[in-house]
Amino acid sequence: MVDTETFTLRQILSDDDTTKLSLGSEAYTPLKIFLKKTAFDFHQYEIAKTYVLVNQTSSPSRIWGYITLMNSEIVLNEGQRPQESTATSRYEAFPAIKIARLAVDKKLQGNGFGTRFLDWCINHIKLAIMPHVGCRFLVVDAKRDSIIFYQKSGFILLDTEANHSDEHPLMFFDLFRENGLPTGII
Ligand SMILES: CC(C)(COP(=O)(O)OP(=O)(O)OC[C@H]1O[C@@H](n2cnc3c(N)ncnc32)[C@H](O)[C@@H]1OP(=O)(O)O)[C@@H](O)C(=O)NCCC(=O)NCCS
Numbered sequence: 001m002v003d004t005e006t007f008t009l010r011q012i013l014s015d016d017d018t019t020k021l022s023l024g025s026e027a028y029t030p031l032k033i034f035l036k037k038t039a040f041d042f043h044q045y046e047i048a049k050t051y052v053l054v055n056q057t058s059s060p061s062r063i064w065g066y067i068t069l070m071n072s073e074i075v076l077n078e079g080q081r082p083q084e085s086t087a088t089s090r091y092e093a094f095p096a097i098k099i100a101r102l103a104v105d106k107k108l109q110g111n112g113f114g115t116r117f118l119d120w121c122i123n124h125i126k127l128a129i130m131p132h133v134g135c136r137f138l139v140v141d142a143k144r145d146s147i148i149f150y151q152k153s154g155f156i157l158l159d160t161e162a163n164h165s166d167e168h169p170l171m172f173f174d175l176f177r178e179n180g181l182p183t184g185i186i
Pocket of ligand 1: 031105146
């Protein structure tokens, strides 16, 4: 059994051990390569911010999962556009934060860490971004086999023909509609 209490989420550091993440399938190799070769550069040069799941007892910190976030926008069709006012319903491209990468180590999968990454991310945006800068949606180009995972946390598939057949269909989460109070962090 995994002792989830010993894990914590924090920003990536230059001396983190990025080499041990195991995802169990070659299809996920790009997620491992990004963590090893690109994540810290993107983080320090303000392209995308990476938050890593680490076990507090290990040093240097072995990374057990990560989420990478960056600015983005989403173009919605009429049926899915916000309808609060004529102004919002006329607008086409809405401000968003994109989950650029998300991965949980094979050994920890199925223990709720992926969901906790999403909950943390939504709370973080509500606390740190939405009070200061317009940001309506959380979006992700989902891998097809993770669509159900995202749907379970309230993400919706962009409803266009092209998107339904896309290898990485775009999914979105409406941060305004789902505007509950922020809860505890991971
Ligand atoms: C997708 C991923 C992040 C999920 O992380 P996780 O920690 O295993 O997810 P959780 O334990 O929080 O699962 C939450 C729910 O989603 C379900 N779920 C998770 N992955 C799923 C999948 N691939 N297919 C169907 N359901 C899935 C779980 O069964 C669970 O359902 P429940 O609440 O009814 O029990 C993880 O499997 C992973 O890193 N996969 C490889 C990389 C990847 O696909 N990343 C996403 C890139 S877009």
